[in-house]
Amino acid sequence: MKICGLQKTTLLDFPGKVAATVFLSGCNFRCPFCHNTDLVMGSAEELMTTEELLVFLRKRRGVLEGVCITGGEPTLQPEALEELAARIKALGYEIKLDTNGYRPKVLKNMCEKKLADYVAMDIKTGRDHYPLASGKTDIFIENITESIGYLMSGTIPYEFRTTVVRGLHNAEDFEDIAQWIGGCQRYFLQGFVDSGNVLKSGFSAFKRAELEVFLKIVQKTIPQAEIRGVDY
Ligand code: SF4
Structure with a gap:
C-alpha cells in the first residue's frame, strides 16, 4: 500500500468532522475525467510510510476527528486497507472510506468490522454508459449494484x-440513476x-442551470438530492 498524498486538514471531505485525507495509489477504473492521473496509473511517488502517517495522526489527536481514506481506489489491497484502518481507529479517529464500489465484498467487510464509519461511493453514470464513464470496457455492473444494495440496507451512513x-x-x-439508487440516504x-x-x-x-435539470430528474426518487460544490 503506497500513501501518495495527505491533506492535513479538510472541513469538506468528511461530513460534520474536521479531518485529514489520505490518498492511496492505484485504481481498477480509468474514468476519462479522473484528475488523479498519477495515483491511478501508479506513477505517484510515495509520500510517507504508514508509520509516518500514524506519527502525524497521533500528534493531531484532539484537533482532527476523522480520516478520509481515498485514492485511487482504496479497496484494491483489502488486507493492507484493513490494517491501516484498524490502526487509525485505534488512535480514536473515525474513518470515511471513498470507493468506486467495484469490490462489494471488501466494502462489506470494512463496514461489518466497523473499520469505516461513513462511505462515499461514486455512481459514475447510468448502467448502460458505465463502461464509458469508468473506462472499464469489461465492467461487471452487478458489482456496483451489490455495493449500492449493501449501503442502502442501512448498515452505515453513506452517500452516493x-x-x-x-x-x-x-x-x-x-x-436510470434515479431508478437504480432511488430512496437512498444522500x-x-x-x-x-x-x-x-x-x-x-x-x-x-x-x-x-443544466445540472439543475438533472437534479430535478433524480429528485423524483431522491427528493433530498443536491448539487454540491458548484459556485458558478
Ligand atoms: S474510480 Fe476514482 S480514482 Fe479511479 S479512475 Fe475513476 S475517478 Fe479516478
Missing part, C-alpha cells in the same frame, strides 16, 4: 455522488472541474 461531465452524461443517465451531483491533469483531455463542465 456523481461527477457530472459534459460529453459523458445526459438526461437518460439520470433517469446523493450529490458534483460539477466537473478540469484540473489540467485529467486522464483524457477535452471534457468540460455543465452550467449550473
Whole structure:
C-alpha cells in the first residue's frame, strides 16, 4: 500500500468532522475525467510510510476527528486497507472510506468490522454508459449494484455522488440513476472541474442551470438530492 498524498486538514471531505485525507495509489477504473492521473496509473511517488502517517495522526489527536481514506481506489489491497484502518481507529479517529464500489465484498467487510464509519461511493453514470464513464470496457455492473444494495440496507451512513461531465452524461443517465439508487440516504451531483491533469483531455463542465435539470430528474426518487460544490 503506497500513501501518495495527505491533506492535513479538510472541513469538506468528511461530513460534520474536521479531518485529514489520505490518498492511496492505484485504481481498477480509468474514468476519462479522473484528475488523479498519477495515483491511478501508479506513477505517484510515495509520500510517507504508514508509520509516518500514524506519527502525524497521533500528534493531531484532539484537533482532527476523522480520516478520509481515498485514492485511487482504496479497496484494491483489502488486507493492507484493513490494517491501516484498524490502526487509525485505534488512535480514536473515525474513518470515511471513498470507493468506486467495484469490490462489494471488501466494502462489506470494512463496514461489518466497523473499520469505516461513513462511505462515499461514486455512481459514475447510468448502467448502460458505465463502461464509458469508468473506462472499464469489461465492467461487471452487478458489482456496483451489490455495493449500492449493501449501503442502502442501512448498515452505515453513506452517500452516493456523481461527477457530472459534459460529453459523458445526459438526461437518460439520470433517469436510470434515479431508478437504480432511488430512496437512498444522500446523493450529490458534483460539477466537473478540469484540473489540467485529467486522464483524457477535452471534457468540460455543465452550467449550473443544466445540472439543475438533472437534479430535478433524480429528485423524483431522491427528493433530498443536491448539487454540491458548484459556485458558478
Ligand atoms: S475517478 Fe475513476 S479512475 Fe479516478 S480514482 Fe476514482 S474510480 Fe479511479
